[in-house]
Amino acid sequence: MILGHGDDAFRFDRPIRANFSSNVYSHVDLSQLKEHLASHIDVIGNYPEPEPYRLEAALAKRLGIDASSVCVTAGATEAIYLIAMAFSGSRSAILQPTFSEYEDACNLHGHTVEETDFSRADLFWFCNPNNPDGYVMPKEAVISLIKAHPITIFVIDQSYGFFTREPLLSPAEALRYPNVLQLHSMTKRYAMPGLRLGYVTGDPELLDKLRAVRMPWSVNALAVEAGLYLAERPDTAPIDLDALLSEAQRLRDALNGIPDINVDPTQTHFMLCRMQKGRAALLKDWLACERGLLIRDASNFKELDEGCFRIAAQTPEENDMLVDAIREWQQLQQ
Amino acid sequence: MILGHGDDAFRFDRPIRANFSSNVYSHVDLSQLKEHLASHIDVIGNYPEPEPYRLEAALAKRLGIDASSVCVTAGATEAIYLIAMAFSGSRSAILQPTFSEYEDACNLHGHTVEETDFSRADLFWFCNPNNPDGYVMPKEAVISLIKAHPITIFVIDQSYGFFTREPLLSPAEALRYPNVLQLHSMTKRYAMPGLRLGYVTGDPELLDKLRAVRMPWSVNALAVEAGLYLAERPDTAPIDLDALLSEAQRLRDALNGIPDINVDPTQTHFMLCRMQKGRAALLKDWLACERGLLIRDASNFKELDEGCFRIAAQTPEENDMLVDAIREWQQLQQ
Numbered sequence: 001m002i003l004g005h006g007d008d009a010f011r012f013d014r015p016i017r018a019n020f021s022s023n024v025y026s027h028v029d030l031s032q033l034k035e036h037l038a039s040h041i042d043v044i045g046n047y048p049e050p051e052p053y054r055l056e057a058a059l060a061k062r063l064g065i066d067a068s069s070v071c072v073t074a075g076a077t078e079a080i081y082l083i084a085m086a087f088s089g090s091r092s093a094i095l096q097p098t099f100s101e102y103e104d105a106c107n108l109h110g111h112t113v114e115e116t117d118f119s120r121a122d123l124f125w126f127c128n129p130n131n132p133d134g135y136v137m138p139k140e141a142v143i144s145l146i147k148a149h150p151i152t153i154f155v156i157d158q159s160y161g162f163f164t165r166e167p168l169l170s171p172a173e174a175l176r177y178p179n180v181l182q183l184h185s186m187t188k189r190y191a192m193p194g195l196r197l198g199y200v201t202g203d204p205e206l207l208d209k210l211r212a213v214r215m216p217w218s219v220n221a222l223a224v225e226a227g228l229y230l231a232e233r234p235d236t237a238p239i240d241l242d243a244l245l246s247e248a249q250r251l252r253d254a255l256n257g258i259p260d261i262n263v264d265p266t267q268t269h270f271m272l273c274r275m276q277k278g279r280a281a282l283l284k285d286w287l288a289c290e291r292g293l294l295i296r297d298a299s300n301f302k303e304l305d306e307g308c309f310r311i312a313a314q315t316p317e318e319n320d321m322l323v324d325a326i327r328e329w330q331q332l333q334q
Numbered sequence: 335m336i337l338g339h340g341d342d343a344f345r346f347d348r349p350i351r352a353n354f355s356s357n358v359y360s361h362v363d364l365s366q367l368k369e370h371l372a373s374h375i376d377v378i379g380n381y382p383e384p385e386p387y388r389l390e391a392a393l394a395k396r397l398g399i400d401a402s403s404v405c406v407t408a409g410a411t412e413a414i415y416l417i418a419m420a421f422s423g424s425r426s427a428i429l430q431p432t433f434s435e436y437e438d439a440c441n442l443h444g445h446t447v448e449e450t451d452f453s454r455a456d457l458f459w460f461c462n463p464n465n466p467d468g469y470v471m472p473k474e475a476v477i478s479l480i481k482a483h484p485i486t487i488f489v490i491d492q493s494y495g496f497f498t499r500e501p502l503l504s505p506a507e508a509l510r511y512p513n514v515l516q517l518h519s520m521t522k523r524y525a526m527p528g529l530r531l532g533y534v535t536g537d538p539e540l541l542d543k544l545r546a547v548r549m550p551w552s553v554n555a556l557a558v559e560a561g562l563y564l565a566e567r568p569d570t571a572p573i574d575l576d577a578l579l580s581e582a583q584r585l586r587d588a589l590n591g592i593p594d595i596n597v598d599p600t601q602t603h604f605m606l607c608r609m610q611k612g613r614a615a616l617l618k619d620w621l622a623c624e625r626g627l628l629i630r631d632a633s634n635f636k637e638l639d640e641g642c643f644r645i646a647a648q649t650p651e652e653n654d655m656l657v658d659a660i661r662e663w664q665q666l667q668q
Contacts, residue, residue: 196552
């Protein structure tokens with residue numbers, strides 16, 4: 001899917017003053033990283049490594065695993081497309097509703113996509129915490145599934161793994177199982193989606209299949225530079241996760257207090273809101289054009305309807321502004 | 335092919351002081367572009383447009399064609415892989431020796447690859463000027479071929495199009511033919527291969543097939559920013575092409591003066607050198623380790639042998655240094 005994702009401020013003429021529409025928490029202090037990149041801008045003058053091996057080694061060291069178990073990609077999105085290509089023609093099961101790119105990538109590469117019968121799947125895709133609802137599949141349940149289906153390859157997108165206190169399978173733990181690929185995003189943790197940087201961890205034999213279909217130089221030199229910087233300094237741009245998660249719960253309570261809105265329980269900083277009568281597309285346009293607030297119309301997620309939208313918690317002031325604006329829009333509808 | 339391309343300074347511990355190994359002419363003044371990017375580093379904080387439409391429109395305006403005839407990609411390399419994927423399973427003819435990624439991409443996507451019989455090809459790939467030898471197929475010959483084979487799709491890689499005085503089919507002229515896709519590289523002209531920025535021009539219906547298999551956000555936000563800057567200011571980082579091409583001919587003459595070396599005629603700034611007895615891999619390692627000079631071992635191009643290497647002309651001083659060093663190595667071999 002090209003259009004219909006979040007962070008689409010480019011669609012509106014009016015400047016956006018608060019952005020709830022992608023799952024990026026944008027209030028992190030990236031000044032050190034930006035200074036580092038600005039002072040290393042010369043790296044654009046050379047090709048990046050065809051395979052970003054130095055960065056793979058640096059990430060592996062931080063994760064306590066071998067470099068052969070790390071495959072760096074141009075965002076988690078490239079990882080999704082590489083996996084779908086490497087296993088083209090497979091039977092894939094996808095837990096819906098979720099990020100649409102799993103299914104798009106599977107369709108592009110001739111997979112048969114199942115949504116109900118997971119028992120015969122070659123690949124089982126899920127997002128943990130899940131986009132758009134913030135649900136986290138418990139770690140023990142994940143391990144049981146993996147063990148119960150040793151022939152199935154589990155593609156677990158942990159792009160939002162940093163943003164939950166629920167226990168998750170770590171890359172080192174996941175390596176006990178030869179049938180697991182985990183997707184990770186540098187974009188989400190460090191609020192730098194413009195750079196395109198993610199990675200896959202998992203069994204080296206599975207990763208070799210991805211490397212075999214990867215084009216050279218797919219990860220740009222500034223993304224590699226940022227990755228090397230952050231692998232050495234993972235505490236750059238600190239986030240007070242407890243505060244963010246508690247603010248997300250406060251925002252959820254406030255939204256639940258608006259008539260006609262129900263918010264799904266969430267175990268992360270973003271949440272899925274459902275309106276019985278209102279249309280998310282209209283709400284989104286009104287918020288963007290009249291208030292400069294950007295939300296994600298979630299009606300194009302599978303199994304969701306036209307009343308659904310997704311919000312990632314930002315600062316308390318911005319969240320209050322959003323709640324007030326939605327309440328105002330609701331009143332205008334009556 | 336992941337390893338075996340040029341610009342592989344990362345393979346050597348010793349710093350490289352002059353780089354002849356990629357076809358990038360690196361002595362251009364990129365300070366304005368770098369300053370612009372450094373002062374716009376904030377763009378990493380948002381997703382790029384899923385499809386880089388604003389940049390496509392800006393490039394189209396400069397080229398005097400419609401935006402629907404431009405498809406921006408993460409370097410010309412992504413364009414090659416998108417074309418191979420969009421026409422998967424086709425019969426492809428590739429004029430050898432040439433850039434290896436055409437064949438790699440075709441193989442990845444199940445093409446039947448022909449090297450001798452071009453008459454029944456669904457796709458005909460060639461590079462103009464050609465990598466590695468700098469040969470330019472005359473414009474009239476290109477037009478005759480295109481007209482004579484209206485069912486065949488011509489994939490013409492003009493990544494080095496700026497670097498020749500030979501007439502080439504312009505994007506606007508190529509649009510007269512519905513069976514032509516032209517590849518262009520911002521990397522080569524502006525010496526910024528680290529950013530990953532290229533584009534395809536051609537018939538909108540053909541480009542729609544590429545867009546249909548393109549993943550979202552494949553072009554990073556800094557590449558888009560650079561592209562927008564350069565589309566408005568194409569004369570940034572000027573190159574005195576006449577001086578560069580005449581220096582390339584001087585370098586060719588000097589190399590031809592070394593015993594055992596013959597250099598193919600070239601119509602651009604890079605050239606293919608052939609040794610009868612010496613091995614390019616050994617020469618390359620010696621030049622890198624002993625003199626800090628990087629060349630491209632060209633023995634892994636199809637139809638070329640272990641004596642072949644490729645050089646892109648740089649400054650007269652650097653070129654002289656290279657000629658002297660190669661002469662010295664030749665004497666050590668005796």
